[in-house]
Amino acid sequence: MDEERLITKLKGQLPGAMQELVDSYGDRLLRSAFLLCGNETDAQDIVQDTFIQAIRSAHRFQGRSTIYTWLHGILLNLTRHYHRDRKRIVYDDELVGREVSPPDESPAQLDAGTASSALLEALRQLSAAHREIIVLRYYENLKIHEIAGHLGISKGTVKSRLHYAIAEMQKLLPGELNLFGACGTKEIQRQ
Amino acid sequence: MNCRHFQDHLYEYVEGSLPALAQAGAGKHLAECLACRQAVQQEQQLVQFFSDRLQQASETLALRPQIRQRILANLDRNPNGPANNEFMLLSWIRFARPLAVAASVLLIVALLLVSRFSRKQPQQVFSSDRHAVPTTVSIQLSYCVPTYVFRQEGNLVVDTLACETVVASEMLLTSDQKSEKRMLL
Numbered sequence: 001m002d003e004e005r006l007i008t009k010l011k012g013q014l015p016g017a018m019q020e021l022v023d024s025y026g027d028r029l030l031r032s033a034f035l036l037c038g039n040e041t042d043a044q045d046i047v048q049d050t051f052i053q054a055i056r057s058a059h060r061f062q063g064r065s066t067i068y069t070w071l072h073g074i075l076l077n078l079t080r081h082y083h084r085d086r087k088r089i090v091y092d093d094e095l096v097g098r099e100v101s102p103p104d105e106s107p108a109q110l111d112a113g114t115a116s117s118a119l120l121e122a123l124r125q126l127s128a129a130h131r132e133i134i135v136l137r138y139y140e141n142l143k144i145h146e147i148a149g150h151l152g153i154s155k156g157t158v159k160s161r162l163h164y165a166i167a168e169m170q171k172l173l174p175g176e177l178n179l180f181g182a183c184g185t186k187e188i189q190r191q
Numbered sequence: 192m193n194c195r196h197f198q199d200h201l202y203e204y205v206e207g208s209l210p211a212l213a214q215a216g217a218g219k220h221l222a223e224c225l226a227c228r229q230a231v232q233q234e235q236q237l238v239q240f241f242s243d244r245l246q247q248a249s250e251t252l253a254l255r256p257q258i259r260q261r262i263l264a265n266l267d268r269n270p271n272g273p274a275n276n277e278f279m280l281l282s283w284i285r286f287a288r289p290l291a292v293a294a295s296v297l298l299i300v301a302l303l304l305v306s307r308f309s310r311k312q313p314q315q316v317f318s319s320d321r322h323a324v325p326t327t328v329s330i331q332l333s334y335c336v337p338t339y340v341f342r343q344e345g346n347l348v349v350d351t352l353a354c355e356t357v358v359a360s361e362m363l364l365t366s367d368q369k370s371e372k373r374m375l376l
Contacts, residue, residue, distance in 0.1 A: 022259055031249035044258050051262045116248040119241070138241030139249075143206045159202055166237065 003067055010058040018055055025071055026051075032072065035135045036079045038124040046082060050075045072140070073150065076132065083128045122172035130165035137162060192220040197227050205234045331360040 006024075009017035029050060033043035053074050061070055123131055136142045136150060148155045192213075197220050203209045204217045221228050333356055340351045 018263060022254070022262055026254035026259065027252070030254050031252050034249050034252055035245060040252060043252075044255055047254060048258045048262055052265050112244070112247065116244045119244045120248045123245075134241065135245070138238060139245040141242065143208045144202050145208065159199075162202070 004063075006067060007061065007063055010055070010061070013055075013058070018051065021054070021067070021071075022051055025068055028068065029071060029075055032135060032140065033075055033079060035120075035123060035139055036076070036131060037082055038120070042082060046075060046078050049078050053078070069150070076150070079132075080128065118174055119169075122169050125172050126165060126168055129161060130168055133158065133161045133165050134169065192216040194220075194224060194227055197221075197224070198230065201227075201230055201234060205231060205238065328363045329360065330363060331358065333358045 006017065006020060008014075010021065026047060030043055030047045033046045033050075034040055037043055037046060050071060054071055057074075061067075065073075123134060126134065132151065133147065136147045142150065144155050144158050147158045151158070153161075197204070197217055200209060200213065200217065204214065207214070209217060221231065335354045335356055338353045338355060340353060342349055342351070
């Protein structure tokens with residue numbers, strides 16, 4: 001895909017620009033939004049709002065980052081608003097979820113699908129800041145300095161936040177998914 | 192490079208973003224340090240594990256056709272029209288609450304000041320009955336005279352602030368009484 005051509009189309013609000021933008025980045029943004037907010041329906045709405053905001057601010061896009069990074073910045077901002085709004089409401093099912101949240105210590109081996117589900121559940125229980133850092137580092141595969149730029153924090157803060165996020169994840173994951181143990185990641189790798 | 196220095200740059204080493212010189216120094220340290228080699232291996236496994244599992248957890252998701260339609264419909268409607276106004280309204284609402292609080296505080300302060308100063312002013316009584324108007328006005332003023340007293344206690348100079356209240360009172364004649372006096376003369 002020719003990014004420069006798409007940027008020109010966006011800035012000029014040429015027909016088909018938005019369609020192309022949605023086709024190129026819609027699914028990718030949705031997956032990231034899903035990991036960031038933990039709910040598919042809300043993720044769909046967040047992505048919709050992301051594109052609407054993007055087209056309004058397209059004339060301000062300088063082209064210093066890739067289109068995806070720019071869109072993801074908008075998405076991240078909207079996700080933060082989403083978490084802020086949700087904080088005001090405590091749902092009953094969330095409270096129930098918290099009560100059953102301690103990791104399952106059953107000795108049975110986890111298959112890859114179950115491991116993904118367990119990871120997703122643990123991710124949902126992390127604080128928004130820790131969830132962001134995990135998604136940016138391990139899903140978006142951003143480098144430390146890129147995460148720092150994306151979040152507007154120092155590289156040291158990124159590393160420290162990452163360290164605590166991993167430690168928190170470890171507490172929330174079942175025993176078979178010990179991220180640092182001898183039978184942890186290696187077991188998963190073999191599957 | 193020592194272990195602590197290496198651990199500080201572990202993430203950058205694994206992602207390959209260290210400058211060439213630092214990368215070479217890290218490589219040299221790793222050749223000699225088993226603990227740091229294990230730390231690198233662990234981080235590489237974490238990257239692989241998280242990446243695979245998160246991809247798997249989200250790979251089936253796709254943007255719904257209705258959402259695509261809504262985005263494009265919103266664009267067709269008016270890219271800078273009503274939605275922008277809505278955004279402006281939301282921005283205004285965001286500032287409305289602190290502004291309302293500030294305005295309320297200012298109003299309360301203003302009311303307090305007005306009530307305080309209005310109490311200090313001598314009350315004037317107006318009456319349409321000419322005979323009821325007093326011929327003399329009694330004025331009484333009380334004020335505080337501050338006095339500093341310095342005294343020495345050992346090596347210290349201690350100051351004391353005393354406030355003496357002085358009351359001055361005077362009787363004033365009203366204009367009617369003055370004119371009556373002039374007539375008598």
